[in-house]
Amino acid sequence: MSPPSPPTIDAPADWEALPLEDFRLRVRTWIEAWCPDEVRYPAGRLRWAQSREWWSRLYRRGWIAPGWPREHGGMGLSPIRQIVMLEELERHGCGRMPDQGITQVGPILLRYGTEAQRSEYLPKTLSGEAIWCQGYSEPNAGSDLASLQTSARLQGDRFVVDGSKIWTTLAMDATHMYLLARTSRGARKQQGISFLLVDMSTPGITVRPIRNIAGDEEFCQVFFDSVEIPRGNLVGRIDEGWSIAKSLLGFERLGIGSPRRPRQAFARLEQVARARGLFGDPAFLDRYTELRMDLEDLSAAYEEFVDQVRRGEPLGADVSLLKIWGTELMQRISELALLAAEDHAALAGEVALEGSSVNVLAPFYSSRPGTIYGGSNEIQRNILATTVLGLPR
Numbered sequence: 001m002s003p004p005s006p007p008t009i010d011a012p013a014d015w016e017a018l019p020l021e022d023f024r025l026r027v028r029t030w031i032e033a034w035c036p037d038e039v040r041y042p043a044g045r046l047r048w049a050q051s052r053e054w055w056s057r058l059y060r061r062g063w064i065a066p067g068w069p070r071e072h073g074g075m076g077l078s079p080i081r082q083i084v085m086l087e088e089l090e091r092h093g094c095g096r097m098p099d100q101g102i103t104q105v106g107p108i109l110l111r112y113g114t115e116a117q118r119s120e121y122l123p124k125t126l127s128g129e130a131i132w133c134q135g136y137s138e139p140n141a142g143s144d145l146a147s148l149q150t151s152a153r154l155q156g157d158r159f160v161v162d163g164s165k166i167w168t169t170l171a172m173d174a175t176h177m178y179l180l181a182r183t184s185r186g187a188r189k190q191q192g193i194s195f196l197l198v199d200m201s202t203p204g205i206t207v208r209p210i211r212n213i214a215g216d217e218e219f220c221q222v223f224f225d226s227v228e229i230p231r232g233n234l235v236g237r238i239d240e241g242w243s244i245a246k247s248l249l250g251f252e253r254l255g256i257g258s259p260r261r262p263r264q265a266f267a268r269l270e271q272v273a274r275a276r277g278l279f280g281d282p283a284f285l286d287r288y289t290e291l292r293m294d295l296e297d298l299s300a301a302y303e304e305f306v307d308q309v310r311r312g313e314p315l316g317a318d319v320s321l322l323k324i325w326g327t328e329l330m331q332r333i334s335e336l337a338l339l340a341a342e343d344h345a346a347l348a349g350e351v352a353l354e355g356s357s358v359n360v361l362a363p364f365y366s367s368r369p370g371t372i373y374g375g376s377n378e379i380q381r382n383i384l385a386t387t388v389l390g391l392p393r
């Protein structure tokens, strides 16, 4: 049951001054008290309408932007405390909200934006008035993002944008997009790309949702037909958007490689196995034990990277192994859960299984895209091969 009234803003506390385990405990206690049930263990991505109340509670508490500096409305947390916060949210099963404004746009504007852009967008992003989507991928530019063709021609004080973006997560809920568009052609295809902020209500923008394998509409194709964007919405210098877009990737791979989601899927596998009496079956136990050991190995590797962050060291290219391992393990766990559930696995939604109720298909569906987004696993393997192992390109 949700508490009767939402919390209000705390007197700002210096979170960095608390010992790490006290900080973790305070975060955990507050999340357990105030996180609404509707956002816990969602079957797919949370839409804005589902997230609004939880967002507003975190905002009023002053906790919506753990990594932003305090003078801009964030918590000013060090990377290790941001990880603790994320771990506690995952531990409680809190679904991911449409948070790209917090994780991507805010840090980008703080580093590359103008004063006018910061005062226009940062407060709205914190309060949830501005919900952002990421307009990078195109029908012919995904892994090879620098091949993007969407054009932005500068005409006087406006850019005129034409083209289309695809796989844009929750574009139908977004009020704004951060967009990569081609403003010129340079010697290298990474040159001539610019980073623009777009109001989604601008005339000429059409958003068409795409239905995924689970039957949900989580991403979209977005079309731009002579869309006029004020020149003041350019972030950084014209033609130099590539380095802005690439500046935030390492930390994302640590998050995607966290063992929390595979652990939740593993708990569901155990629930299915118990209900079907499979713990006496040697063939099942063999596969179960292998996955369990792989999960422990993933947790140990994750802790090594977290320790690196704790020591204040930057993450290297080897963090790619965590993304590969975590996402592929999640897939293997959810596949064994389907086999264990036998014909129940063909049923969508909650299934009654010998006295318990479990959604068998949800972890399977939600594990599929993990090997594609955030840089596909093949690309991560290329990074490990060339950058870490020094193999020839």
Ligand SMILES: Cc1cc2nc3c(=O)[nH]c(=O)nc-3n(C[C@H](O)[C@H](O)[C@H](O)COP(=O)(O)OP(=O)(O)OC[C@H]3O[C@@H](n4cnc5c(N)ncnc54)[C@H](O)[C@@H]3O)c2cc1C
Pocket: 133, 134, 135, 136, 137, 138, 139, 140, 141, 142, 143, 144, 166, 167, 168, 169, 170, 219, 369, 372, 373, 374, 375, 376, 377, 378, 379, 382
């Ligand atoms: C759930 C989900 C949400 C997403 N949300 C967004 C979003 O909000 N905004 C956004 O801009 N994009 C988003 N994306 C898109 C995502 O970034 C791309 O799907 C991803 O970059 C891969 O590009 P692609 O789909 O065009 O596949 P391609 O790049 O065409 O790749 C096809 C296959 O070829 C492999 N491959 C490609 N190049 C190489 C290579 N050099 N070596 C070896 N193998 C290679 C790939 O690994 C893949 O298996 C999302 C994707 C998913 C699945």
